Amino acid sequence: MASGSSAVIVKECVLTRIKVLIVDDSAVVRQVLSTTLAQDAAIEVIDVAADPLFAMQKMAKQWPDVIVLDIEMPRMDGITFLRKIMTERPTPVVICSTLTEKGAETTMQALSAGAVGIVAKPKVGLKQYLQDASDDLASAVKAAARANPKRLKPVHSPIVSAPKLTADAVLAPGPAMMQTTDFVVAIGTSTGGTQALEVVLTALPRTCPGIVVVQHMPEKFTEAFAKRLNGLCQMDVAEARHGDRVLPGRVLIAPGGRHMLLKRSGAQYHVEIVDGPPVSRHRPSVDVLFRSVAKFAGKNALGIIMTGMGDDGARGLKEMHDAQARTLAQDEDSCVVYGMPKEAVKLGAVDRVLPLNDIPGAIMTSR
Template identity: 75%
Template sequence: MKNTKVLIVDDSAVVRQVLSAGLAEHTGIEVIGAAADPLFAMDKMQRNWPDVIVLDVEMPRMDGISFLKKLMAERPTPVVICSTLTEKGAATTMEALAAGAVAIVTKPQAGLRQFLIEATEELVGAIRAAAQARLKRLGPAAPAVQPKLNADAILPAASSGAMTRTTERIIAIGTSTGGTQALEHVLTALPRVCPGIVIVQHMPERFTAAFAERLNGLCQIEVREARNGDRVMPGRALIAPGGRHMLLKRSGAQYVVEVVDGPPVSRHKPSVDVLFRSTARAAGANATGIIMTGMGDDGARGLREMHEAGAITYGQDEATCVVYGMPKEARKLGAVDREVALEQIPACILRNERG
């Protein structure tokens, strides 16, 4: 297999030096250059076009978001954002994701050199995922330090069958790579009156709040980062906070979310498997499960549990996925009732009956 060609665009000489050296040690990744700003980068790219670009946001001459938008309009190329994690920076990174970035790796303002050395494995995983992305105009994963856990680490599987159907429906959505744009497409298409929605989007801690805030400003429905005890209700979408698991619970005649700590499940926290299993237990046939674009298999087993509990289940089709990983794994397990294009998912959410 050919190497993944990577270009690093960052105004920090330290970042360029440390990332270039760190990535060069990994088989299958070839750093073809580094540039201090997008204008230098464009000159290099004309001579040797990269497969993946690692991009900072705040740079001289042209900021990263402007460069990203230009790139996606002219020649879409997978981009991994490597940005400083600040309150302002988080919102900026959300804008970058909306413009087409495939993944984000956060970097601190202090202790940068040591962080970059330690975070190389995370960045390699993001680059390999990005290299598989299929973008439109506008290799093996790194070994885990700990064993890959399933949802048993957070809550046991349901021991009884699906509960009796009620009038209140729950929509559970899981997504990862490419999901920020896909969720924006889906949620902005929903009317103010729609079933309550719970969402896991793989995203680092503190970024989910900015992501939810941005969507809330675009959508008719209310979108916010979930807090422990929040009620799931019509016209509201709750997004699991980065670094925490989110579970659906039944409280009398209502549904609420529980936000808990715990080990990563399917190597993710929040985990789609955890959300889907809890939805199978709490809502049974009152739920609809939707698994969307993403790398890996998180959510596949949980969606099967929802299916077995009587829920209607959908998987995003290959043609409209940025990465057809999670939906593919769910389909292979027999967890998906029907595969649909991204454009059809809002209608699936609003559909009242199986079909």
């Protein structure tokens, strides 16, 4: 009897955990990341490595589900290692990058090369910062673990040589302004979204309607992301500033760590950048943007929800749909993580589900 009971207990305790390899040349970072991740029952740190060459030796013995990777390391840099992995055996990678301008720019290269997430680390106060950000770190690893390996491929976007001619905690009550016929496109995305946005935005002409974007990304990195896209796209792409106009041929990306809302003054759209609590666990939040678009643009808007983990944006897209806006969702096959689009479809918020490569054409024919 006792033997049978023990067998049942052992069986019930069996848990498939996410196997994580940490690659960072800092012993402090390796120790803090390992300790922090080990506190989550769903995660197992199977090994650490001081550089990619050591990492490859360890991976030959046991392949991880997720790699947490530094970029600037001796012997082989993180970008070279990342590209090697994506060529030989695509594996979800979360970049652990410094909060500096150079670090942000390099991180954009890593995301373009196939990484699916970012964990920011400052140059000072590192240990306390990473401990305080333990929930974000664990969430990034869990989101990466759900990534579709078939979608972990580098984006090869053409270089454009042509000249550049619940959100109630943030949203204020009140009616929308007077009628307008100006059209606006709102896009929300998370895990895998940097690559998806690159695919969509580089395919759009300068005649495209104004676009507002929320991409879940830490503070400091959105500016580098916008600069990268601005060098690739025909449209002007910038990190949004408070009061920026939403105009044809312009893409505004919400700054990391702050919410972005669409507003209207007369017939002209602009954005407001505001502080506020995380909504749907995110700041910026897609729900905040989409709900403001529903209120101030209504039927003169297109809402698009793309790859990402969780449900941020689903309820906001439903409000856009109910306000007679057109709504799209990226399909499961082309998503890195089919979480946010799936939740929006379940709510009845989506008019059409499309592959990623069909979204630019849908944007241009939506008005």
